[in-house]
Amino acid sequence: MVALTISSVSKRFGEIRAVEAVSLDVADGEFLAVLGPSGCGKTTLLRLIAGFERLDAGSIHLGDLLASSDAHHLATEDRRIGIVFQSYALWPHMSVAGNVGYPLRVQRVRGSDYDRRVAAALETVGLKGLEERRPAELSGGQRQRVALARCLVMEPRIVLLDEPLANLDVHLRAAMEEEFAAFHAKTGATMVYITHDQAEAMTLADRIAVMHDGRLAQLAAPRDLYRKPQNDMVADFIGQGSIVPAEVSSLLREGRCTATLLGRDFVLRCAPDQRQGPARVCLRPEDLVLSPEGAIRGRALRVTYKGGVTAVEVAPEADPAARLQLTLPDDSAPSRGDPVRLTVQDGWVIPAA
Ligand SMILES: Nc1ncnc2c1ncn2[C@@H]1O[C@H](COP(=O)(O)OP(=O)(O)OP(=O)(O)O)[C@@H](O)[C@H]1O
Ligand SMILES: [Mg+2]
Incomplete structure (x- = not known):
């Protein structure tokens, strides 16, 4: 497959402003998630x-091919992009093989070439043997695999998926996540x-590309x-976690x-070019620990059992309006209202905007 380049x-x-000045590159074979409210x-x-x-405004390239710019618009059918929607959009009256072969029939692919490509796509997603079933005779996960095979069959340049698991229950979602990971490993597809x-x-x-109000808020590995979140959002x-105000006093060795x-x-951890002065710090629950010598005194405001661990929300004495979140093993959790002492083991200074 190919790389995808989105420029401004x-x-x-x-x-x-649904999308505003978004630039991002997806490498050939990369799995990029686009995440946001x-x-x-x-x-x-x-x-x-x-x-x-x-x-x-801006431009979109599929590999070297210019797909979109303000002056140029390649038709969807000429982009050779595989798309999987939340609803799968399978034809109910067609068999599994008929659904998978549909894009090829539209492209007038016939005969042995057609048979070979449909069989290969079904093999890749593990649906061999189910060719003659109708979608209604399949599980949710199998239907999803038909949708994947149907997008693979046209040898797409890249594969786009829009919330493909949003309709499934939580157990099937977990199973399907593994299927997507396996599909990606097997095909080496560029996936968005x-x-x-x-x-x-x-x-x-x-x-992951995190979007907020049409803009790219951050693009980084999970x-x-x-x-190292780059901004408060x-x-x-x-x-x-918690975001608390702080004053950076001195810079130590890099970071x-x-x-x-x-x-x-x-x-604390910070960007190499962090400056002294006022800042905001991101504290994750595992950055905070209870300790009898802890320098931060506070009171447990909320104590919530989470199965295996207990989430505790602490109001620090130094700033009673602030909230610190931590997770503790069950047997060490305080009760609501208890005084507690905390140590900050780690934290990240959010770069100034
Ligand atoms: N065809 C349209 N006409 C007018 N406004 C639109 C259209 N499509 C999307 N929008 C608006 O553009 C913004 C972005 O919508 P979009 O569907 O891209 O959001 P999304 O991130 O996919 O949301 P969701 O998670 O709910 O699917 C929203 O404010 C939406 O109302
Ligand atoms: Mg959407």
Whole structure:
């Protein structure tokens, strides 16, 4: 397959800026997740890539092929893009093989070439033997695989998926996540996978593009998004945790600094070009531990059993309006209202905007 290059792409619907100056590269064979809250522009971005929408500014390349610019618009059928929707969009009256072969019939592929390509696509997704079934005679997961085979059969340049698991129950979702991972490993497809489920994005993707209000908030590997969010939106949207004000006092060796946080000094992680002065710090639940000598005093406000661990929300004495989240093993959790002492083991200084 090929790489995808999106350069400064914008799309408006009247006054609504659905996609605003988004640039991102997806490498050949990469699995990119596009993650963000409802209405942030994910589907619009996918529809621009597929050619269902014309862009207002910027350009989209599929490998070396210019697909969209303000002056040029390649028709969807000439982009050779595989698309899997949430609803699968299978033809109920056609067999599995008939559904998978449908895009080839549209392209007037016939005879042994047709048979070979349909058989290969069914083999890849593990549906051999089910060729004559109708969609109604399949499980949700099998239907999803028919949709994948149907998009593979036309040897797409890239595969786009818009919330393909949103209709499934949580057990089937987990099974299908494994299927997508296996599909990706087997085909080496360049995949753009839209979801608003961050656990799904973290599990599957090489990198995640977080969108917010039509803009790209951050593009990074899952671990970096979690550990080094580049702005408050990503810090708040990805994972659990707290954002607290701090004062960076000195820069240590690259990537570390000392900062005063809730009246105490700690060594934290920061960007290499972090400056001294006021800042905001992202503390993940595992960055905070209870300890009798802990420098931060506070009170447990909420204690919630989560199965195996207990989530505790602490109001620190130094700033009673702030909230610190931590997770603890059941047997060490305080009760609601208890005084507690905390140590900050780690934390990330969010870069200034
Ligand atoms: N055809 C359209 N006409 C007018 N506004 C639109 C159109 N399509 C999308 N929008 C608006 O553009 C913005 C982005 O919509 P989009 O469907 O891309 O969001 P999304 O991130 O896919 O959301 P969701 O997670 O709910 O699917 C929204 O404000 C939406 O109302
Ligand atoms: Mg959408």
